[in-house]
Every structure is written in C-alpha cells, then in structure tokens.
C-alpha cells in the first residue's frame with residue numbers, strides 16, 4: 001500500500017516543531033507500524049536526511065516505550081495493543097496517517113516523537129516498591145495465603161507497562177490510571193501493607209508535583225490503555241488516599 005504520513009518533527013525541546021509530509025510506497029499490510037517507520041527512516045537516511053526519532057525497545061507490547069499518537073489516538077486505532085503491536089492491515093491503501101508524540105506538560109518532547117517520561121520513574125521511585133527481608137530468614141511466598149480474587153486483581157493492576165497512553169489521552173493529562181494501578185498492585189496484597197500509608201501519600205504528592213492533572217471521570221484512559229487497566233484502580237487509590245490522610 002502507498003501512504004501519506006504527516007509526522008511531527010521537532011529538532012529539540014526548544015524547537016517549535018511542525019507536521020511534515022512524507023510518502024511511503026509498497027508497504028506490506030503484514031508490517032508492524034514500527035516496521036513501516038523503519039522503511040521511512042531508511043528512505044530518509046539514503047537521501048541524506050535526518051531520520052524520524054521515535055522510542056521503541058521490546059516491540060512486543062511489554063516495555064511501554066513506543067509512545068505515538070496515531071490519527072488522534074494513543075497507540076493508534078486498535079484496542080488493547082501498543083503501537084509496536086499495531087499492523088498496517090489496520091490502514092487502507094492511499095490513507096493519510098497523522099503521527100504525533102504523546103502530549104502532556106509532564107511529558108515534554110525531547111525530539112520528534114520522543115517524549116521525556118521520567119516523571120513516571122520519579123512517581124514509581126517515590127513509593128512503588130515493597131521492603132523485603134533479605135537477611136536469609138525470608139518468609140516463603142506461599143506461607144501468606146491470598147484470595148484468588150485479590151491475587152487476580154493485583155496481577156491485572158501489575159500489567160500496567162507505564163506507557164503513558166492514559167496521560168496522553170486524558171483531557172486533563174491525568175496520571176491517575178497509572179498511579180492507581182501502581183498503588184492497587186500493592187494495596188491488594190498483604191506484602192504491600194507495611195508501607196501502604198506512606199506509599200499512596202508519597203506517590204500522589206509526586207504525581208501532583210510533576211504537573212499531571214486531576215481525574216474528572218471521563219474514562220478515556222481506560223478505553224485507550226493497551227493493558228485494559230480498569231478505572232476501578234483509580235477508585236481504590238482514592239480510598240487508599242483518604243484512609244492514609246485520616
């Protein structure tokens with residue numbers, strides 16, 4: 001298939017940036033979206049032009065690096081997948097595709113489609129962990145019974161890959177789905193109770209300090225999240241926050 005790409009090009013954080021048109025031809029419908037971008041970059045390199053900078057690593061929906069806003073949707077038109085799992089069969093011959101970086105004050109553009117998401121790292125570092133006794137007297141994990149329902153919910157929350165699609169999709173640039181997932185992952189398990197109070201207070205404070213907005217219950221984040229993280233996690237974080245505040 002032959003496509004027109006309108007791609008956000010921005011030299012650096014201070015550059016104003018603009019959409020630039022590119023043509024790609026003979027794209028196979030079996031290619032992934034990132035392979036199509038690789039084809040474009042090879043063309044640009046062969047012409048002596050600067051290739052388009054974009055983030056990627058695992059290319060199998062695990063690392064959360066491939067943050068692209070495609071035709072107005074984080075990770076493109078399909079549901080439950082990341083940009084690297086999107087295939088060109090989701091588009092038609094002759095289509096024009098708009099490709100932009102994830103946009104949020106707390107995710108400043110570094111170059112082209114690459115944004116700085118270290119704000120997520122700082123939130124995680126502020127409380128997204130548990131203390132484990134590594135003295136040699138560590139308790140066997142199976143010695144603490146956990147209900148199947150709680151284990152499943154904790155596991156579902158733990159599937160968040162920190163991609164930031166929830167933030168990019170939210171009209172308030174809220175990170176509450178991400179933080180809700182990280183808080184819930186531990187709040188549902190006995191191992192997470194030791195630091196529970198400090199964790200939620202500290203992670204919410206860091207989220208606010210980074211400049212993310214608040215949740216106004218639109219639910220767009222849940223729709224666009226590639227891992228299907230439920231809004232239920234935001235409600236749980238709010239309950240944990242209230243409990244910790246009191």
Ligand code: SF4
Nearest residue numbers: 160161163164166225
């Ligand atoms: S909650 Fe979903 S959209 Fe947000 S960072 Fe986690 S995986 Fe990505």
Ligand code: FES
Nearest residue numbers: 057059064066084
């Ligand atoms: S490159 Fe790792 S999730 Fe897309």
